[in-house]
Amino acid sequence: MKHVALFPGSFDPFTAGHLNILRRALTMFDEVVVAVGINQDKPGFFSMEKRVDIIRQATRGMSGVSVIQYDSLTIDACRERDIHHIVRGVRNMIDFETERSIADANRRLAPGIETIIIPTAQEFAHISSSAVRDILRHGGDYSTFIPEGVVL
Numbered sequence: 001m002k003h004v005a006l007f008p009g010s011f012d013p014f015t016a017g018h019l020n021i022l023r024r025a026l027t028m029f030d031e032v033v034v035a036v037g038i039n040q041d042k043p044g045f046f047s048m049e050k051r052v053d054i055i056r057q058a059t060r061g062m063s064g065v066s067v068i069q070y071d072s073l074t075i076d077a078c079r080e081r082d083i084h085h086i087v088r089g090v091r092n093m094i095d096f097e098t099e100r101s102i103a104d105a106n107r108r109l110a111p112g113i114e115t116i117i118i119p120t121a122q123e124f125a126h127i128s129s130s131a132v133r134d135i136l137r138h139g140g141d142y143s144t145f146i147p148e149g150v151v152l
Contacts, residue, residue, distance in 0.1 A: 003028070005085040005116065008035040008074045012044050012131055014055045017124035019147045022065065023087035024118055031064045032087065038071040042069040045133045045150075058147035086115045091125045 005025055011018060011034070026031045033067065036051050044051070052067055059065045070077040074086060086106065090096045103115035120127075127145050135142045138152070146152065 002030045002086070004031045004033065004081075004083050005029040005087045006035050006074065006081070006083045007087040008070075008080050009036050010042070010044065010045055010129070011036050011051050011055060013051060013146065013152060014058055014150075015124075015127045015132055015145055016147050017089065017091065017120050017127040019026050019058050019089065020121050020124045021118050022059070023062075024121075025087045025116070026062070026064050028116070029064070029085065029087075031066065033081065033083065034059070034065060034067045035074070035077055036067065037067050037074070037077075038069070045136075054146075054152065055141050057150045060149070065145050073109070075106050075113055077133065078113050079110065082115055086113060087093055088115060088117050089120050090117055091120050091128070114121055 007022060007025060022032060022034065032054050036048060036055065038048065048069055052069060055067045078086065088099045090099055101119050103117065106113060106115060132142050132145045135145065
């Protein structure tokens with residue numbers, strides 16, 4: 001039996017921190033499906049197609065990774081694909097509390113789907129998609145914040 005996890009997010013854009021979480025998740029699962037979600041409350045900085053392209057660039061050559069788009073509850077995306085684990089990364093205690101609340105809600109809605117929370121490695125804890133977007137808006141050097149080889 002293959003162990004598969006869903007790694008959901010808006011990934012606007014996918015950062016070096018996201019890649020760290022993905023690589024670590026791959027040590028626990030045979031396959032990780034990176035699921036690019038649509039947040040109706042936030043217009044994306046990058047188009048959905050560009051976000052998917054960035055993730056594919058970042059994961060080129062990595063086995064056990066696939067990338068999908070979804071526009072539903074994360075648990076419904078899991079159910080549609082018979083996935084029983086969600087992977088989420090956290091940088092700090094604020095992220096942890098938010099993710100724990102979401103995990104608790106998901107567990108009530110879908111008791112058979114577990115959330116695995118992975119703290120990011122310390123060297124990536126300062127990286128956020130919001131920071132990358134801000135650096136991009138102001139023409140700064142974002143290269144150390146995104147995976148090597150990615151072209152934005």
